[in-house]
Amino acid sequence: MWKTFVAWFHRMGSPKWFYEITGRWIPWFAAAAVLLITIGTIWGLAFAPADYQQGNSFRIIYIHVPAAILAQSIFFAMAIAGGIGLIWKMKVADMVAKSCAPVGATMTFIALFTGAVWGKPTWGAWWVWDARLTSMLILLFLYFGVIALQSAFDSKQSAARASAILSLVGVVNIPIIKYSVEWWNTLHQPATFKLTEKPAMPAEMWMPLLVMVIGFYCFFAVILMMRTRNEILEREKRTQWVQGLLSNKG
Amino acid sequence: MANDINPQLAQEKQRVLRREEGGQTSSWRAFTGMLKRDLLLVFRRRSDIVNPLLFFTIAVTLFPLGISPESDFLAQIAAGVLWVAALLATLLSLDSLFQQDMADGSLEQLVISPHPLAVMVLSKVLVHWLVTGLPLTLLAPLLGVMMFLPDDGFGILFLSLLLGTPTLSLVGAIGAALTVGLRRTGVLMTLLILPLYIPVLIFGTGSVIAAVNGMAVAGHLAIMGAMFMTALVLAPLAAGAALRISLNG
Numbered sequence: 001m002w003k004t005f006v007a008w009f010h011r012m013g014s015p016k017w018f019y020e021i022t023g024r025w026i027p028w029f030a031a032a033a034v035l036l037i038t039i040g041t042i043w044g045l046a047f048a049p050a051d052y053q054q055g056n057s058f059r060i061i062y063i064h065v066p067a068a069i070l071a072q073s074i075f076f077a078m079a080i081a082g083g084i085g086l087i088w089k090m091k092v093a094d095m096v097a098k099s100c101a102p103v104g105a106t107m108t109f110i111a112l113f114t115g116a117v118w119g120k121p122t123w124g125a126w127w128v129w130d131a132r133l134t135s136m137l138i139l140l141f142l143y144f145g146v147i148a149l150q151s152a153f154d155s156k157q158s159a160a161r162a163s164a165i166l167s168l169v170g171v172v173n174i175p176i177i178k179y180s181v182e183w184w185n186t187l188h189q190p191a192t193f194k195l196t197e198k199p200a201m202p203a204e205m206w207m208p209l210l211v212m213v214i215g216f217y218c219f220f221a222v223i224l225m226m227r228t229r230n231e232i233l234e235r236e237k238r239t240q241w242v243q244g245l246l247s248n249k250g
Numbered sequence: 251m252a253n254d255i256n257p258q259l260a261q262e263k264q265r266v267l268r269r270e271e272g273g274q275t276s277s278w279r280a281f282t283g284m285l286k287r288d289l290l291l292v293f294r295r296r297s298d299i300v301n302p303l304l305f306f307t308i309a310v311t312l313f314p315l316g317i318s319p320e321s322d323f324l325a326q327i328a329a330g331v332l333w334v335a336a337l338l339a340t341l342l343s344l345d346s347l348f349q350q351d352m353a354d355g356s357l358e359q360l361v362i363s364p365h366p367l368a369v370m371v372l373s374k375v376l377v378h379w380l381v382t383g384l385p386l387t388l389l390a391p392l393l394g395v396m397m398f399l400p401d402d403g404f405g406i407l408f409l410s411l412l413l414g415t416p417t418l419s420l421v422g423a424i425g426a427a428l429t430v431g432l433r434r435t436g437v438l439m440t441l442l443i444l445p446l447y448i449p450v451l452i453f454g455t456g457s458v459i460a461a462v463n464g465m466a467v468a469g470h471l472a473i474m475g476a477m478f479m480t481a482l483v484l485a486p487l488a489a490g491a492a493l494r495i496s497l498n499g
Contacts, residue, residue: 086491138445138448141441141444141445142445144441145441145442145445148438148441148442149428149429149438149442152429152432152435152438153432158431158495158496158498161495162428162492162495162496165424165428165488165491165492165495166428166442168488169424169446169488170445170446172480172484173445173446173449176449176477177445177448177449179449180448180449180452180453180473181448181452183452183453183456184452184456
């Protein structure tokens with residue numbers, strides 16, 4: 001059992017195998033993503049009961065919360081992929097880490113943007129220095145740092161290793177940052193409105209949310225696999241199997 | 251004679267000296283040797299010591315000039331302004347941590363030497379702190395007077411900077427190591443390090459503000475101590491790994 005996992009792990013490390021295996025997975029994940037996001041969106045926007053306090057404007061939660069959850073998970077995924085690339089010197093892991101960064105940054109931006117749009121009618125302000133918003137903003141800066149570092153190196157291998165170290169340092173820092181920002185906020189500003197991850201919601205409200213979260217994860221899987229496959233094709237374009245693919249496609 | 255009194259000690263001394271004559275140095279000797287060398291080099295370039303202090307002073311001066319010289323207002327923002335300015339001054343001084351040695355090739359020798367790279371990085375960071383962070387910490391109370399910092403805040407300001415500036419030097423070393431090999435780093439290093447500095451800033455100013463308001467500061471200082479310990483153990487390892495990458499790439 002362990003041996004098969006190890007064999008599968010190292011097989012995924014080969015660009016050609018990764019390309020072929022993910023090629024088979026993408027249609028499934030894409031179908032799941034489309035299905036779950038559609039169901040979740042329609043359920044959440046149309047069928048979930050309106051909030052007694054906020055009315056219908058709370059419905060943006062169905063985009064905001066999945067984006068925020070993804071934003072944090074993607075940073076962890078990026079750090080783990082970078083760590084694997086550092087330890088096992090796997091090119092594919094480096095490419096996965098590189099592909100994660102822009103997706104994660106976009107998710108963070110979506111979370112911040114939808115949060116601002118949500119905040120305007122409910123709090124009366126586009127932005128408050130709430131603990132969660134500030135930690136999300138700092139997460140965005142961390143993502144930008146990783147992306148900027150990757151583009152600063154000439155050699156792709158050094159770029160991958162350097163950004164792996166930065167992601168690992170960032171991952172250690174994320175709990176510290178979240179804790180310190182919550183501390184900062186409770187000292188200076190009482191929480192007038194708490195955005196918790198699992199709100200005290202009835203089932204009719206959080207079930208579409210769960211569907212959306214899983215749908216977003218499937219969407220991320222699809223995007224990640226597609227971006228990594230692009231990266232593999234670009235870097236391995238001189239190998240025989242890529243040339244074969246290009247000539248087959250015409 | 252000491253040799254007669256303790257022949258074992260004499261034998262040990264002989265052993266160490268023979269090892270050193272054979273070309274093997276202990277890591278402790280390497281650490282102290284590196285320390286002395288770097289301190290000597292820094293004192294030959296006095297501007298590297300004075301410039302961050304000047305920047306600190308000027309940056310603090312900008313706030314009353316740019317916003318308001320009212321003592322009530324300045325008293326409120328004093329802790330934050332002093333900490334932010336100290337943070338930025340440390341950030342600007344990080345360039346000198348590895349650049350010189352990179353330029354003349356001694357950084358490569360450091361990386362391929364048999365001594366643990368983390369220990370060597372630690373000695374460099376210690377020099378950096380002694381020459382940048384410590385003077386900033388000593389100067390801060392004077393600038394606190396200019397910023398109308400309430401009396402209760404001075405002791406804690408000094409203490410929080412004493413705990414915080416080594417952490418800033420340690421974490422900054424990671425960023426400096428990541429970007430030392432790049433041609434045009436510009437503000438890249440600052441972009442990488444500033445998010446990592448934010449917890450130190452929050453608890454540093456938080457402790458001063460708590461002291462000024464008469465609240466307990468033990469918790470803040472404890473967390474700053476914890477961050478310092480974590481950085482002390484982990485940052486040299488990360489910086490060492492980053493140095494190897496920068497030198498290879």
